[in-house]
Amino acid sequence: MTETAVVQNSPQPFTKTLLKEQLQALGLRAGMIVLVHSSLSKIGYVPGGPVSVIQALQEVLTETGTLVMPTHTSDYSDPALWQNPPVPEAWQAIVREEMPAFDPQRTPTREMGVIPELFRTWPGVLRSSHPDVSFAAWGRHAATITANHVLEYGLGEGSPLARVYDLAGHVLLLGVGHGNNTSFHLAEIRAGIGKVMRQGAPIWQNGRRVWQWYEELDYDDDRFVELGAALERAHPVQIGKVGLAECRLFSQKTAVDFATDWLRQQPTTTDS
Numbered sequence: 231m232t233e234t235a236v237v238q239n240s241p242q243p244f245t246k247t248l249l250k251e252q253l254q255a256l257g258l259r260a261g262m263i264v265l266v267h268s269s270l271s272k273i274g275y276v277p278g279g280p281v282s283v284i285q286a287l288q289e290v291l292t293e294t295g296t297l298v299m300p301t302h303t304s305d306y307s308d309p310a311l312w313q314n315p316p317v318p319e320a321w322q323a324i325v326r327e328e329m330p331a332f333d334p335q336r337t338p339t340r341e342m343g344v345i346p347e348l349f350r351t352w353p354g355v356l357r358s359s360h361p362d363v364s365f366a367a368w369g370r371h372a373a374t375i376t377a378n379h380v381l382e383y384g385l386g387e388g389s390p391l392a393r394v395y396d397l398a399g400h401v402l403l404l405g406v407g408h409g410n411n412t413s414f415h416l417a418e419i420r421a422g423i424g425k426v427m428r429q430g431a432p433i434w435q436n437g438r439r440v441w442q443w444y445e446e447l448d449y450d451d452d453r454f455v456e457l458g459a460a461l462e463r464a465h466p467v468q469i470g471k472v473g474l475a476e477c478r479l480f481s482q483k484t485a486v487d488f489a490t491d492w493l494r495q496q497p498t499t500t501d502s
Contacts, residue, residue, distance in 0.1 A: 236274060236275050239474065240474065243275055243276070244273055244274050244472075244473035244474075245276075245282070246278065246285055248473075249276070249282065249473065250286045250289055250290050252471060252472045253287065254290055256468055256470040256472065257479045258290045258291065258402070259290070259291075259295075260291060260294055261294040261370075262295045262400055263296040263375075263394060263397050263398070264287070264291065264297060264298065264399060264401070264479075265299070265365075265391075265399060265400070265401050265402070265413065266297065266299050266345075266401075267300065267404065267410045268346070268404040269405035271405075272404075272405030272406070272473075273472060274473040274474040274475070276473065280345045280348045280349075281348065284297075284345065294369075295369050296368070296371040296375065296397075296399070297367065298365055298366070298367045298372075298390065298394060299349050299350075299367075300365055301342060301347075301350045301364045301365060301366045302340065303337055303339060303364065304340050304341065306329070306361040306362050306432070307362050307430070307431055308322075308430045309322045309326065311429075326441045330432065331433050332359075332360075332361035332431060334350075335357070346366065349366055349368075354372075356368075356372045356373060356376045357376060358375075358377075358389075359379050359433075360379045360380075360389070361381075362429070362446075363385055363412075364379065365379070365389075367390065371393075371397055375393040381442065382445045383445065385412060385416055385419065385449065386416060386420075391413055391415070391416040394413075395483055395486055398481070398482075399482045400479060400482055401478075401479070401481075401482045403477060403479075404472060404477050405472070408454050408457065408458025408459070408461070408478075409458075411454055411458060411485070413485055413486050414458075414485070414486075414489045417489030418447060418449060418493060420486070420490040423494070424447050424448055425447070425448045427445075427446055427447075428444075428445065429443070431444075457493070460488075461485055461488050461489065465481075465488060467479070467480040
């Protein structure tokens with residue numbers, strides 16, 4: 231959506247003050263641990279854009295809380311698997327040889343939106359070290375959530391998703407739907423479904439840039455919208471507006487536990 235369309239579709243400016251009020255009305259409180267998936271354009275016209283959104287979230291949560299966002303970099307992966315866009319087979323070895331190593335401080339997000347892209351560089355924010363599926367966090371539990379993000383099965387038990395689960399955190403879908411709910415990927419791991427594939431990325435190892443191969447699940451979000459609807463029928467989900475954006479706030483533990491059982495009971499024909 232163009233900036234002109236965002237302004238034209240907004241009945242008023244959605245200021246930081248108003249965003250804070252709406253986040254609190256949705257159920258966000260000081261001290262909460264919240265994993266946020268977001269779309270700025272869905273909110274409408276926000277003076278200050280992503281800066282105002284991040285500040286609103288931080289000021290509601292306060293430093294006693296913790297704000298977490300996915301900061302994924304899908305291009306830090308095996309070029310043989312790329313589809314959007316694919317690259318010629320003759321290029322693949324060159325990419326593996328020459329792509330710079332993932333750097334949590336420097337490597338930009340890819341297709342994650344302007345809010346997490348700004349958040350990863352925000353003062354006091356820590357970012358996990360996974361080259362493909364990193365997360366960034368600010369606040370009381372930021373170090374615990376982002377530390378020791380293991381390479382294999384990057385959305386599984388050694389991931390920030392599992393640390394948010396351990397800490398009884400929440401998920402906030404800010405203008406996006408359950409199709410963007412990465413916590414369901416943790417449920418995929420726990421359900422023991424899906425195919426294992428070989429993945430790779432350039433990382434720093436013992437002070438050297440290396441291309442590292444590792445095992446990863448071939449994650450599948452095709453059923454996440456259906457899964458999210460089933461979750462909402464079974465468990466409380468707070469639904470409300472922040473700006474123009476339809477938002478959902480819910481317990482991550484409840485969502486992951488429900489999704490794990492749901493996926494086990496409804497495996498796809500391609501599951502191994």
